[in-house]
Amino acid sequence: MPTFIHASIWRRYAHLATAILLAAGPVAATRGLAAAPAYAAPERASAHEPDPQFSLTVYPSRVDVPPGAGRHATVVHIKNGGNAAVPIQMSAAEFTQAPDGTLTFQPPGSWSATSWVHTRPQHFTLPRGRTRKVHVQITIPDRPEPGERYVGLLFKTPAVPAAGNILLQRSIAAKLFISVPGTISRHIEVGQLQAPSLSIGGAISLSLPIHNRGNIHQDYVHPHGLSARIGEQTLRFADFTVLAGSTRLVTAEWPDPPLLCLCQATISVPDGTGKTITRQVPITIVPLRETAGLLLAAAGLLLVLQASRRRHRTALARARQQGYHDALNQDDAPRHDHHDSN
Amino acid sequence: MRRFTPSAVLGACGGASLVAAGLVVMLGNGSSALGDEVNGQTQANVSVASAITLTGLTPSFTLSGLPNTTATQDKAVSYRVTTNNTLGYLVSVRADAAALTAQDPANPDTIPISDLEVKPDEGVIWSPVGNNDVDVVHSKDSPSAAGGDLLQDDYRVHIRNVRSGTYSVTLTYTAATR
Numbered sequence: 001m002p003t004f005i006h007a008s009i010w011r012r013y014a015h016l017a018t019a020i021l022l023a024a025g026p027v028a029a030t031r032g033l034a035a036a037p038a039y040a041a042p043e044r045a046s047a048h049e050p051d052p053q054f055s056l057t058v059y060p061s062r063v064d065v066p067p068g069a070g071r072h073a074t075v076v077h078i079k080n081g082g083n084a085a086v087p088i089q090m091s092a093a094e095f096t097q098a099p100d101g102t103l104t105f106q107p108p109g110s111w112s113a114t115s116w117v118h119t120r121p122q123h124f125t126l127p128r129g130r131t132r133k134v135h136v137q138i139t140i141p142d143r144p145e146p147g148e149r150y151v152g153l154l155f156k157t158p159a160v161p162a163a164g165n166i167l168l169q170r171s172i173a174a175k176l177f178i179s180v181p182g183t184i185s186r187h188i189e190v191g192q193l194q195a196p197s198l199s200i201g202g203a204i205s206l207s208l209p210i211h212n213r214g215n216i217h218q219d220y221v222h223p224h225g226l227s228a229r230i231g232e233q234t235l236r237f238a239d240f241t242v243l244a245g246s247t248r249l250v251t252a253e254w255p256d257p258p259l260l261c262l263c264q265a266t267i268s269v270p271d272g273t274g275k276t277i278t279r280q281v282p283i284t285i286v287p288l289r290e291t292a293g294l295l296l297a298a299a300g301l302l303l304v305l306q307a308s309r310r311r312h313r314t315a316l317a318r319a320r321q322q323g324y325h326d327a328l329n330q331d332d333a334p335r336h337d338h339h340d341s342n
Numbered sequence: 343m344r345r346f347t348p349s350a351v352l353g354a355c356g357g358a359s360l361v362a363a364g365l366v367v368m369l370g371n372g373s374s375a376l377g378d379e380v381n382g383q384t385q386a387n388v389s390v391a392s393a394i395t396l397t398g399l400t401p402s403f404t405l406s407g408l409p410n411t412t413a414t415q416d417k418a419v420s421y422r423v424t425t426n427n428t429l430g431y432l433v434s435v436r437a438d439a440a441a442l443t444a445q446d447p448a449n450p451d452t453i454p455i456s457d458l459e460v461k462p463d464e465g466v467i468w469s470p471v472g473n474n475d476v477d478v479v480h481s482k483d484s485p486s487a488a489g490g491d492l493l494q495d496d497y498r499v500h501i502r503n504v505r506s507g508t509y510s511v512t513l514t515y516t517a518a519t520r
Contacts (some may be wrong), residue, residue, distance in 0.1 A: 051398040051400070052397060052398050053398065054396075054397065054398050054399060054401075055395060055396070055397040055398065056395065056396055056397075057393055057394065057395040057424075058393065058394055058395075059391040059392065059393035059394075060391040060392050060393070061391075061392045061393055061394045061425065061427055061518070061519040062392055062427075062519060077391075081395065081397070082397075082398075100481065101429075101430075101432075101481065101483060101520050102432050102434075102478040102481050102520070103432060103434075103518060103520065104434070104475075104476050105434075105476065105516060105518075107474075152518065154516065156514070159401070159402070159512045160401060162401045162402035163402060163404065164401075164402030164403040164404040165402075165404050165405070165406075165442075165445075165508050165509060165510040165511075166402060166403050166404070166405065166418075166458075166497070166510065166511060166512075166513060167401070167402045167510065167511075167512045167513070168399060168400060168401055168402060168403075168419065168512070168513050168514075168515055169438070169512055169513065169514040169515070170396060170399045170514075170515055171514055171515060171516040171517070172394060172395075172396050172516070172517050172518070173516055173517070173518035174518075175518065175519065221428060221429070222428065238429075238430070238483040238484060239428045239429050239483075240429060240483065240520075241429060241520075
């Protein structure tokens with residue numbers, strides 16, 4: 001009995017609490033919505049959206065210095081598109097290229113070509129909205145090794161004291177491809193075109209290693225970029241450059257291959273001397289997933305049919321048996337009519 | 343019926359000839375002018391340089407935590423890279439020192455820079471920050487979106503059993519075309 005009293009009291013309190021919540025809900029919701037745009041939203045935006053106060057543009061981002069005299073001059077521009085003046089410190093670093101195309105700027109060494117490059121001015125403050133020319137003087141020493149040297153011009157803005165304990169220094173690079181007078185060697189070696197020999201469906205990735213054994217870079221840029229032919233389809237590789245002495249592993253994706261195919265991918269790579277190197281790879285596409293799905297569906301259908309037939313047979317047998325029993329019952333039933341009539 | 347005197351006829355003929363000659367000269371000039379417009383095409387060349395822009399890189403951030411824990415900050419660094427370079431771009435980071443050092447000169451403890459790790463916000467693999475090797479945090483083999491690509495990096499630090507204090511280091515972010 002006390003349990004019943006308790007339950008009824010709780011139920012009454014629960015109804016009361018629900019009523020209070022329903023009444024207060026709209027007020028709380030209105031207050032929340034009103035407060036959110038004023039305080040929470042701007043904080044979130046400033047936390048993850050880059051601050052446009054700082055914006056630096058460098059152009060051109062690459063300068064090809066032609067072979068010629070020992071001295072060459074060029075100009076690189078830097079524009080301050082931010083809202084505040086920016087101090088700029090110039091420096092130079094040689095860079096190397098990884099197979100995935102990323103560049104690593106090396107610290108200056110004793111044989112570094114960074115000593116060939118002099119910029120004027122070395123450091124300056126760039127007011128907001130202003131563009132400044134940086135004059136670059138390249139002086140190639142006597143009897144250098146022929147070929148190309150790769151130097152990055154780094155436009156650095158020193159880190160400023162700030163609230164955080166990890167300070168960030170910003171830097172943008174313009175690349176100099178410096179041709180050194182002498183014998184130019186163009187020598188591209190192409191590895192095997194790689195693709196899955198058997199695909200069970202879905203996108204197919206093609207990759208091709210390209211080694212530049214020469215002493216000058218090789219650009220594969222549209223309209224002279226690389227593309228693979230697979231039947232009637234053409235797969236374009238993204239534009240890329242292979243620096244002298246570097247290896248690139250370039251890839252292209254075949255996003256929508258057919259369901260079934262015994263095909264061959266072919267690629268022709270200009271080696272820079274007017275010749276082309278051709279590579280091929282066979283690709284077999286079997287719609288394994290679709291076939292498995294169809295088989296599974298067929299097996300399921302077969303099971304359903306068998307079960308249905310079994311049920312039908314059972315029902316038929318039961319009906320027959322029922323009919324037999326009914327007939328028996330009918331035969332065994334006492335013939336009252338006959339007796340009654342007698 | 344009106345009669346013309348020979349001088350009037352001659353004058354009229356001369357005038358007509360002059361008008362005709364003028365017209366021929368004019369049309370001649372005109373046709374050459376038209377020819378310039380029709381056949382001689384005026385070519386407008388717009389020189390577009392390959393450019394790269396770095397916008398709004400976070401100037402600093404803080405990682406704080408207790409000893410023997412890992413302090414993490416998602417999206418600690420945000421910035422935009424804009425480029426029209428068809429080869430794409432890359433962003434790398436390098437520390438300017440081999441360790442995070444205490445701001446208090448009396449504190450000799452340090453946190454090795456390899457204990458500071460970075461990953462792109464959308465990535466899953468953390469890479470230790472180096473001061474000799476660079477970490478390429480973002481790399482793309484095509485131009486950025488017209489308004490720039492928004493890039494964000496997460497950071498974490500494994501805090502050793504060091505004295506309490508503020509340990510700091512400067513990282514250099516470099517954006518370049520590929």
